[in-house]
Amino acid sequence: MKSRGSDPTPAIRMGVYERDGHRCVSCGRHDLTFQHRQAVGMGGSKHRPRLDQGLAACGTCNSRYEADLHQAALRFGWKVPRWVEHAGLVPVFVPAEGRWYRLAHTCARRDHVTHAEAMRMMHEVYGDDYVEGAGLRPFPGAPMGRAA
Template sequence: MSAPTRQTRTDVYTRDGYRCVMCGATSPLEFQHRRAVGMGGSKILPPPVDGLTLCSTCNAACEAERQDEALAHGWKVRRWVTSPERVPVYYPGELAWFRLDGIRRVRITSAVAMEMGCAVYGDEWMRWRAHALFGADGRNGR
């Protein structure tokens, strides 16, 4: 996947309220590819459902130490997922789950988010959720 068009970037920033989805920061903002683009990318242009607004700090964390959390909250999507709109996205600033529908967000319940995540990832979704909620040692640290 290549870089988004200027219009897609604007649509994603607008959809996300020009705030980092993870922490709420307003700058510096970056377009986060939900699906990995790989080295050098590709010729495929990402649609809005393949992107989120993140600040540079959170974008870097999604690729490193917070990757399980990013997968559990839909901020990242496995490369093999062909329909990223099937993976719900958690917006912590709103304490709410959404499914992305083009440039719109549709609010869903946590039960629907769980059904969607499990439909795509199965038990792996549950492991990510447990890790995101309780940490690697099993204690609730967040």
């Protein structure tokens, strides 16, 4: 398989897998793929990702982030809209641990942050378009429906 410019280097891929404990951040499975937190296709980035721009995700969850888990993926930082300048500013929630993390971009490290700190970080990035418990509005200023 030919590598694309947006594919992670082997060192980045391994660093992400090690940082995330060789488990899918969403469900905990071990059959991993590299999850780009920001879009790489259809006008997305063509650059190799940094550590904070990737997550370990199983193939099932990775596919579902663009389908039925899309709102949850945005709410928990597994996906980051392409307009966000620095994905590392968006914390990541790991359900199996019940914890939020800030991802380092220069080393394979994640630092625990409190729920309150994670919500502050989300509001700094998304402003009033981030609604705790519901995630991002479908588009800025839109009313929120029921939480996913």
